[in-house]
Amino acid sequence: MQPLLLKQFTATSCIGTGVAAILQGLLEQRSGLARCGFETVDIDTHVGEVAGVDEVRLPQELHKYECRNNRLAELALRQDGSFAAVQETASRLGRRRVGVFLGTSTAGILQTELAYRERDPSSGALPAGFEYGSTHNSFSVADYVRKRCRLEGPAVAVSCACASSAKAFGSARRMIEAGVIDAAVVGGVDSLCLTTLYGFHSLQLTSSRPCRPFDAARDGISIGEAAAFALLERVPQARDDDSVLLLGIGESSDAYHISAPHPEGLGARRAMQAALSAALLEPGDIDYINLHGTGTPSNDRAESQAVTSVFGPTTPCSSTKGATGHTLGAAGALEAIISALALENDLMPGGVAATNIDPMLTALYLKDNRRTTVRRVLSNSFGFGGTNCSLIFGRTG
Numbered sequence: 001m002q003p004l005l006l007k008q009f010t011a012t013s014c015i016g017t018g019v020a021a022i023l024q025g026l027l028e029q030r031s032g033l034a035r036c037g038f039e040t041v042d043i044d045t046h047v048g049e050v051a052g053v054d055e056v057r058l059p060q061e062l063h064k065y066e067c068r069n070n071r072l073a074e075l076a077l078r079q080d081g082s083f084a085a086v087q088e089t090a091s092r093l094g095r096r097r098v099g100v101f102l103g104t105s106t107a108g109i110l111q112t113e114l115a116y117r118e119r120d121p122s123s124g125a126l127p128a129g130f131e132y133g134s135t136h137n138s139f140s141v142a143d144y145v146r147k148r149c150r151l152e153g154p155a156v157a158v159s160c161a162c163a164s165s166a167k168a169f170g171s172a173r174r175m176i177e178a179g180v181i182d183a184a185v186v187g188g189v190d191s192l193c194l195t196t197l198y199g200f201h202s203l204q205l206t207s208s209r210p211c212r213p214f215d216a217a218r219d220g221i222s223i224g225e226a227a228a229f230a231l232l233e234r235v236p237q238a239r240d241d242d243s244v245l246l247l248g249i250g251e252s253s254d255a256y257h258i259s260a261p262h263p264e265g266l267g268a269r270r271a272m273q274a275a276l277s278a279a280l281l282e283p284g285d286i287d288y289i290n291l292h293g294t295g296t297p298s299n300d301r302a303e304s305q306a307v308t309s310v311f312g313p314t315t316p317c318s319s320t321k322g323a324t325g326h327t328l329g330a331a332g333a334l335e336a337i338i339s340a341l342a343l344e345n346d347l348m349p350g351g352v353a354a355t356n357i358d359p360m361l362t363a364l365y366l367k368d369n370r371r372t373t374v375r376r377v378l379s380n381s382f383g384f385g386g387t388n389c390s391l392i393f394g395r396t397g
Contacts, residue, residue: 010228107135112135286315
């Protein structure tokens with residue numbers, strides 16, 4: 001594939017609003033996970049809730065999109081000059097030449113959960129003001145961002161569980177290579193809701209403690225929320241030597257089980273190999289791997305086996321979900337931005353909360369930050385049903 005330029009990027013999660021705050025949280029190896037106090041949820045678990053989402057107000061003309069997910073998207077768009085960067089690109093290339101490709105899983109389902117509390121006691125009808133299409137619908141956030149940024153190119157919502165926003169990069173890349181568009185707002189937004197929290201709890205996948213990926217005592221995930229955006233363009237002839245490029249994308253589907261990875265990490269291995277092939281790179285060219293690393297026994301075991309089968313036991317890797325929680329449909333985009341920050345700052349983030357690495361996991365897992373030259377990073381995202389995506393980012397210099 002032809003490399004693409006990350007012209008601008010931003011992220012907002014429980015460890016910070018905007019990339020400077022995210023970076024500071026990584027440098028401090030600080031977790032944003034806290035005991036769950038979200039809404040009416042009564043579960044013994046920790047979550048990664050973003051502060052200030054409920055105070056965000058959407059523009060009046062877009063009021064019908066009012067829901068937690070779109071407020072989170074709006075909060076992120078206000079960071080790091082993101083909205084202005086999109087406007088500059090749209091003015092330069094034409095609004096029809098800029099697309100929107102966003103991943104999400106539960107989208108604005110919280111709005112439906114709230115509406116159910118207000119059903120008519122006799123008929124059971126939902127309140128008249130409830131807007132399913134512009135809130136709960138998976139396309140809502142892509143439609144909102146497109147209208148908010150006044151773009152006229154194609155808008156796509158990708159919803160394939162926890163690989164959603166990583167695979168959004170693949171969708172955007174294909175549209176750019178096909179000549180349909182010249183640039184794309186790519187990313188993911190997923191917000192907390194009762195369905196997610198109670199759903200993962202019913203599967204016995206949530207931990208009562210902050211999640212501990214790759215730890216010998218790991219016992220489940222911590223659910224978080226996040227919004228992350230990147231502005232992708234073709235690489236110009238004249239560019240900054242420290243620009244971050246998207247070099248490779250690998251996608252696969254092992255369809256082994258609806259909620260468990262292939263025990264040998266078959267789909268994960270194929271996705272990583274496909275990304276390396278697309279980028280014309282060898283395993284030894286990757287300096288650091290941002291793992292999917294959810295903190296469940298089976299996921300970490302399968303991913304470790306897959307990583308070792310491709311890279312051997314010497315490529316440093318870690319999961320940043322101990323800091324941010326598992327942000328589900330936004331995880332791929334959030335960790336893509338973390339990978340870009342790792343490249344810009346020569347940082348391999350240590351895995352927050354992992355104190356005793358499982359000796360049965362053969363991948364070289366970093367407990368502590370490592371400051372060293374980082375030229376290429378691979379980021380993994382794997383979802384329910386065996387949908388897998390690996391992204392490779394690198395610096396131009």
